[in-house]
Amino acid sequence: MMKFPGYSLISSFTPFHCIILKKQRRLSALDLSFNNPTKSRRTLSVCATKQQLHNINTQIEMGGQQYRPPLFSVAPMMEWTDTHYRTVARIISKHAWLYTEMLAAETIVYQQENLDRFLAFPSEQHPIVLQIGGNNLDNIAKATQLANAYGYDEINLNCGCPSAKVAGHGCFGVRLMLDPKFVGEAMSVIAANTDVPVSVKCRIGVDDHDSYNELCDFIYKVSSLSPTKHFVIHSRKALLNGISPADNRRIPPLKYEYYYALLRDFPDLRFTINGGIDCVDEVNAALREGAHGVMVGRAAFNNLWSTLAHVDSAVYGVPNSGLTRRKVLEQYQVYGDAVLGTYGNNRPNIRELIKG
Structure with a gap:
């Protein structure tokens, strides 16, 4: 195994699960911080810069598509x-x-x-x-x-x-x-x-x-x-x-x-x-x-x-x-009706479509 003498755990890091908002609270205002993955050094700052905000909303190209x-x-x-x-x-x-x-x-x-x-x-x-x-x-x-x-x-x-x-x-x-x-x-x-x-x-x-x-x-x-x-x-x-x-x-x-x-x-x-x-x-x-x-x-x-x-x-x-839950169900019903039995032998069936 290769040794990494310069690598050590972050001893002063406060795990994020210790500072998260309680689940019962409403979602806070938009939180859009994102670190540039090519940045030479990482900091664990909670401050989002304008460039970081821009990175989140910039679409990335993969396979000819942008997401x-x-x-x-x-x-x-x-x-x-x-x-x-x-x-x-x-x-x-x-x-x-x-x-x-x-x-x-x-x-x-x-x-x-x-x-x-x-x-x-x-x-x-x-x-x-x-x-x-x-x-x-x-x-x-x-x-x-x-x-x-x-x-x-x-x-x-x-x-x-x-x-x-x-x-x-x-x-x-x-x-x-x-x-x-x-x-x-x-x-x-x-x-x-x-x-x-x-x-x-x-x-x-x-x-x-x-x-x-x-x-x-x-x-x-x-x-x-x-x-x-x-x-x-x-x-x-x-x-x-x-x-x-x-x-x-x-x-x-x-x-x-x-x-x-x-x-x-x-x-x-x-x-x-x-x-x-x-x-x-x-x-x-x-x-x-x-x-x-x-x-x-x-x-x-x-x-x-x-x-x-x-x-x-x-x-x-x-x-x-x-979007409402009713609209989700209506759209999924359209999908389900279209795919029922398409693989033959009644597959997929209703049970497979609504499992869970």
Whole structure:
């Protein structure tokens, strides 16, 4: 492991969860601070400059399209963030970045005759990120090539899933953090087979490999060996001793100080924070502390309306659209009527469209 004697945790940092507004309070006035990711040194100031405000409202170009920056994104969640969920999420928020469920590279390769079922999505779901998983470079390359036709805006490699099926028997997901050289090679393969940006979603460590120096080693090697400039950091380590994925989202403590130290120590990279953030007030608190972007997971599914309805106005500063829950249901009904049974054998069915 490469040593980073100059890297240390931020000892004076006050975690943003200690200063967030209480959830019961009304959303505060627009909070639009955003640090320039190429800035030579990071400060954890809560003061937003005019240039930072401009950066938030400046659209970025990806794949020939222009979108607002990924200040807010919905996490990839197996069996949750399917195309039906993403459709209703996009009805509510026009600017949140959406991630697919993790798709194994092998699934994409072996389902070449049935790819629409796994990869197709309505154009309204942009901006959207495809997350893939796997540990075979040939299959990762082929999966990336096959996905190109669908026009995703970014491709993300899963290096954070702790489930026994993925990290255990499958030997990918968070287990890949133990082999940063391979991850760098995989990211190079993905980048070589697509024209869109690439990114990695990972934890801050695995089992006893949980020091800040080891996290820096992972980030340094992956970004040095590949064009990867964006990392989504789930600020918990993963435990691979048989505990469930749900317990892995609860038992290992959150260490946001690791995330904010990465901002300081890798000023040329972009980092999105994930883990334990479940309302827009907390999203804006993290952005005030200097986060480049914030990813929300279960709250964006379990509390769909209360989480997403304020994203466009409170995070992106877009005037309120006047959308109501009734209008959301009416628009989603139109979608549901159009897709029922389109895959044959009564798939998708009503249960799949309204799960949760």
